[in-house]
Amino acid sequence: MLRINAVERDCGLPKDTLRVWERRYGFPNPERDANGERVYPDDQVRALRLLRRLIDAGHRPGKIVGQPIEALARMASALAGDATDLAPEAEILLGVLRADDAERLRELLSGMLIRLGLRAFTAEVAPVLNQAVGASWARGELEIHQEHLFTEQFNAVLRGAINAARGAGARQERPLVLLTTLPQEPHGLGLLMAEAMFILAGCRCVSLGVQVPVGSIAAAARAHHADILALSFSSLMSAAQAHAGLAELRSVTPVAVEIWAGGACAGLRAREGVRLIRALDAIAPAVENWRARACQSSGAAA
Amino acid sequence: MLRINAVERDCGLPKDTLRVWERRYGFPNPERDANGERVYPDDQVRALRLLRRLIDAGHRPGKIVGQPIEALARMASALAGDATDLAPEAEILLGVLRADDAERLRELLSGMLIRLGLRAFTAEVAPVLNQAVGASWARGELEIHQEHLFTEQFNAVLRGAINAARGAGARQERPLVLLTTLPQEPHGLGLLMAEAMFILAGCRCVSLGVQVPVGSIAAAARAHHADILALSFSSLMSAAQAHAGLAELRSVTPVAVEIWAGGACAGLRAREGVRLIRALDAIAPAVENWRARACQSSGAAA
DNA sequence: AATCCTATTTGTCCTAGACAAATAGTGAAA
DNA sequence: TTTCACTATTTGTCTAGGACAAATAGGATT
Numbered sequence: 001m002l003r004i005n006a007v008e009r010d011c012g013l014p015k016d017t018l019r020v021w022e023r024r025y026g027f028p029n030p031e032r033d034a035n036g037e038r039v040y041p042d043d044q045v046r047a048l049r050l051l052r053r054l055i056d057a058g059h060r061p062g063k064i065v066g067q068p069i070e071a072l073a074r075m076a077s078a079l080a081g082d083a084t085d086l087a088p089e090a091e092i093l094l095g096v097l098r099a100d101d102a103e104r105l106r107e108l109l110s111g112m113l114i115r116l117g118l119r120a121f122t123a124e125v126a127p128v129l130n131q132a133v134g135a136s137w138a139r140g141e142l143e144i145h146q147e148h149l150f151t152e153q154f155n156a157v158l159r160g161a162i163n164a165a166r167g168a169g170a171r172q173e174r175p176l177v178l179l180t181t182l183p184q185e186p187h188g189l190g191l192l193m194a195e196a197m198f199i200l201a202g203c204r205c206v207s208l209g210v211q212v213p214v215g216s217i218a219a220a221a222r223a224h225h226a227d228i229l230a231l232s233f234s235s236l237m238s239a240a241q242a243h244a245g246l247a248e249l250r251s252v253t254p255v256a257v258e259i260w261a262g263g264a265c266a267g268l269r270a271r272e273g274v275r276l277i278r279a280l281d282a283i284a285p286a287v288e289n290w291r292a293r294a295c296q297s298s299g300a301a302a
Numbered sequence: 303m304l305r306i307n308a309v310e311r312d313c314g315l316p317k318d319t320l321r322v323w324e325r326r327y328g329f330p331n332p333e334r335d336a337n338g339e340r341v342y343p344d345d346q347v348r349a350l351r352l353l354r355r356l357i358d359a360g361h362r363p364g365k366i367v368g369q370p371i372e373a374l375a376r377m378a379s380a381l382a383g384d385a386t387d388l389a390p391e392a393e394i395l396l397g398v399l400r401a402d403d404a405e406r407l408r409e410l411l412s413g414m415l416i417r418l419g420l421r422a423f424t425a426e427v428a429p430v431l432n433q434a435v436g437a438s439w440a441r442g443e444l445e446i447h448q449e450h451l452f453t454e455q456f457n458a459v460l461r462g463a464i465n466a467a468r469g470a471g472a473r474q475e476r477p478l479v480l481l482t483t484l485p486q487e488p489h490g491l492g493l494l495m496a497e498a499m500f501i502l503a504g505c506r507c508v509s510l511g512v513q514v515p516v517g518s519i520a521a522a523a524r525a526h527h528a529d530i531l532a533l534s535f536s537s538l539m540s541a542a543q544a545h546a547g548l549a550e551l552r553s554v555t556p557v558a559v560e561i562w563a564g565g566a567c568a569g570l571r572a573r574e575g576v577r578l579i580r581a582l583d584a585i586a587p588a589v590e591n592w593r594a595r596a597c598q599s600s601g602a603a604a
Numbered sequence: 605a606a607t608c609c610t611a612t613t614t615g616t617c618c619t620a621g622a623c624a625a626a627t628a629g630t631g632a633a634a
Numbered sequence: 635t636t637t638c639a640c641t642a643t644t645t646g647t648c649t650a651g652g653a654c655a656a657a658t659a660g661g662a663t664t
Contacts, residue, residue, distance in 0.1 A: 003648095004647095004648075005648090006645080007495065014615080014616075014648095015648090016614080016615070016617080017614085017615060017617055019649085019650085019651095020614080020616085021614095023650090023651080024613095024614090035482075035622095035623070035624075035648080035649095036622095036648090036649075037647090037648060037649080038648085038649090060613075060614085060658080060659090061613080061614065061615095062613060062614080100522070100525035100526055102382075102508040102526065143518060143521055143522075143525075144514060144515055144518040145510055145514055145518040145519065145521055145522035146522075147480075147526070148510040148511050148514055149508070149510055149522075151511060152510060152511040154467060155461075155511075156509075158462060158466075159457075159458060159461050159462070159465075160461070160462060160465040162458075162463040163461075163465075163624090165459060180450075182311075183311040183312070184311065206404040206451070207454050207458075208447050208450040208451055208454060209450050209451075209453055209454040209457075212446060212447055212450055213311065213312045213446055214308075214311075215312065216445055216446040216447040216450075217447065220445075220446055220447035220451075221445060223402035223445075223447070224402055224404065240529050248308070265325070292605075302592075306616095306617075307615095307616080307617090316646080316647075317616095317617085318644085318646070318647055318648080319646060319647080321618090321619090322645080322646075322647085325619095325620085325647095326644095326645085336615090337617080337618095337653095337654070337655075338618075338653095339616090339617060339618080340617085341617090362627080362628090362644075362645085363644080363645065363646095364643090364644060364645080
């Protein structure tokens with residue numbers, strides 16, 4: 001049973017939207033507490049999470065808000081493939097998570113990292129694992145604390161690897177990459193994965209962590225003389241917000257600084273002055289491309 | 303010139319609050335666009351940022367909302383005492399932060415860690431640094447992105463050390479400690495410092511990260527068969543919230559699980575069934591004490 | 605197929621009122 | 635003097651329903 005602001009946090013649906021859906025579509029249909037304030041039962045919150053995912057994936061609210069949860073679940077599993085054709089790693093991972101086995105989770109993740117290496121782990125396996133956990137959580141199969149445990153351990157393993165990679169005499173040249181997320185985006189895993197890929201590409205990286213105000217991002221880009229501003233957008237962020245944030249950021253950031261955006265956010269699109277990096281594996285070639293251009297223009301300047 | 307949702311993001315003040323301040327105090331006093339929607343001039347946004355800071359520091363909105371910006375700036379700089387009696391390390395750190403030198407910041411922190419060792423670094427130096435950065439930020443001497451950079455780098459260094467300590471064949475015995483924070487507490491540094499101390503004391507640690515709902519914390523404690531639930535409270539959290547959260551948590555957690563609370567939160571007090579750990583250095587003795595008690599009671603049972 | 609136009613859908617803003625939780629202020633008791 | 639209980643004020647967040655621009659769908663036309 002959650003209150004409206006908790007639902008806003010958990011499902012990423014603004015309060016106004018929750019209220020207007022209730023008025024228009026009759027769903028959600030929260031109970032009321034002693035003060036007449038909305039209280040959302042758990043099953044409705046689960047349905048709202050599914051709705052959020054489906055809408056991000058292109059469904060229209062008018063068609064799906066109010067449908068029974070089974071129908072929503074069917075549509076959700078239809079769009080992201082269902083649990084039967086999960087990668088075997090993801091299958092094992094979900095089993096370990098459901099068993100609350102922190103020890104084995106750590107071994108599993110660091111084992112994969114060691115076997116595959118940082119690049120393959122980050123670019124190929126990590127997104128699959130993340131997506132599997134996210135989908136499982138949206139289906140209500142995972143407890144909140146299990147999802148948190150995954151996030152925390154994944155974070156720890158990846159950060160350890162990044163530290164090691166940075167320490168291991170890797171070259172750290174230009175471009176200087178400043179990594180962060182917009183204020184609406186509290187999810188830091190994507191950022192960390194991107195940092196790993198940039199480090200592997202031999203870039204100097206400075207991460208500001210998550211949720212930095214647009215004005216301060218621009219100030220940081222100037223202060224650090226960044227070449228590239230890398231922004232991460234998780235699947236929980238709406239395309240509209242991302243778009244608006246990027247527009248604002250672009251308008252206050254020096255034109256010499258490139259803005260690269262990436263992440264699992266569904267409707268994320270390139271726009272004037274913002275480069276879209278769809279997959280983590282696209283980072284390395286994009287960096288090479290940047291270097292080629294930088295070399296050319298410095299040659300031309302000299 | 304920002305719209306209301308941009309101000310919400312940038313200043314961290316909810317839309318409802320912005321509107322009700324306008325109604326009650328006559329400030330902010332935004333212009334209107336062609337649709338009659340609020341548009342906030344930059345200077346008012348700056349004032350709102352200062353107000354946010356001052357209110358976090360304990361001022362009351364009714365007294366300060368609407369004051370001229372110079373007065374607000376004066377109060378902000380008067381806030382957290384001045385910078386004359388800082389520890390020398392903190393002095394250097396703040397200099398590096400203000401110079402936006404990410405490279406040297408990393409070297410500085412990891413250098414301190416290597417020289418002092420994990421225990422002394424975590425328990426003695428880290429709190430001083432944190433407090434210095436927090437105070438400097440409250441005085442408005444640091445940009446938001448500079449504070450974020452510190453947090454991020456500190457996090458990276460400490461997490462690296464924790465990984466290393468855990469990997470280095472340290473014993474990991476009972477008590478099994480589950481670390482997390484309440485939903486109102488998004489600050490994770492304190493948690494990480496606590497984890498370091500527990501690891502040094504030879505405990506098995508499972509961290510859930512920050513902001514886990516109370517019900518889910520209790521579920522996790524059961525699922526992991528935790529001996530101790532360690533909660534961290536930063537100085538930004540109100541004592542009342544902490545107290546209420548701890549009460550609720552205690553009531554839904556098995557009595558066999560001890561709850562330990564700590565952190566920089568000012569009014570944090572011990573209560574029925576909750577142990578207060580004031581300083582990080584108190585963790586190791588407390589763990590020894592727990593082991594002695596566990597040994598006794600298992601001896602008595604046998 | 606691509607482009608334009610119109611109708612519908614949809615999110616976000618608006619006003620103004622209400623009320624509980626948090627905080628300050630006051631007075632009584634230790 | 636300090637500590638506690640009680641009352642008054644302050645303050646954030648909720649509510650309702652209305653409005654409208656931006657986004658999208660569905661046809662019609664090139």
